């Protein structure tokens with residue numbers, strides 16, 4: 033076993049490393065008067081919504097762009113067609129979503145740190161037998177700061193892959209407490225959780241699993257340190273756009289990001 037693995041098996045060392053990492057983040061003071069509700073919701077629950085962020089027509093236009101790129105610019109992960117860095121292919125999406133200054137500011141006000149929008153993802157999910165939904169099942173995106181905006185371009189119901197979130201699982205305390213329920217031998221650094229672990233964590237910690245169904249044009253703002261997944265699709269399709277924000281010090285130059293998430297080939 034490597035030293036790194038031994039350290040990650042010890043949750044107390046892991047927690048100390050997280051606290052240290054957090055203490056280094058640059059802080060600044062709020063500047064937005066608007067969107068107080070969203071900021072409060074994300075703080076307490078881990079996520080929030082802005083309804084009617086896009087009109088139905090804007091959603092249809094952007095879904096059609098995603099559809100047109102499938103087979104040309106997407107990478108396919110099971111039932112999930114992903115178009116990475118879609119802002120580089122499409123100036124309409126870039127202008128309407130990627131370049132939205134208000135969205136970056138809401139994120140900065142919530143995270144209290146300078147954020148850079150790393151990339152925008154366009155995705156179409158389709159129903160397929162045994163699909164795991166968007167993101168491949170329950171997970172945290174990270175144990176350190178992670179913040180995302182997901183724009184629903186389709187009406188999202190229980191059936192076509194709604195975002196699901198364990199409310200209040202994003203706080204440092206909840207992250208630490210959840211580590212207690214990891215099965216013995218499961219590395220603290222492993223971000224993936226089984227359904228059984230989610231059931232155990234939510235019942236023992238008294239946390240509620242929330243399914244976020246919403247009409248098209250709704251925008252979800254989420255601290256994706258919290259436990260979440262895209263629910264497996266039972267029927268239909270879901271089109272969505274996701275903005276990935278990172279703190280300044282985690283920003284990867286575009287060449288590196290694009291190399292990792294090369295969008296030129298289907299898998």
Ligand SMILES: O=C(O)CCC(=O)C(=O)O
Pocket residue numbers: 166167173182193194195196260261262263272
């Ligand atoms: O699209 C969603 O509903 C969630 C996706 C997700 O969690 C991810 O890609 O990390």
Ligand SMILES: [Fe+2]
Pocket residue numbers: 167171172173256260
């Ligand atoms: Fe995720």
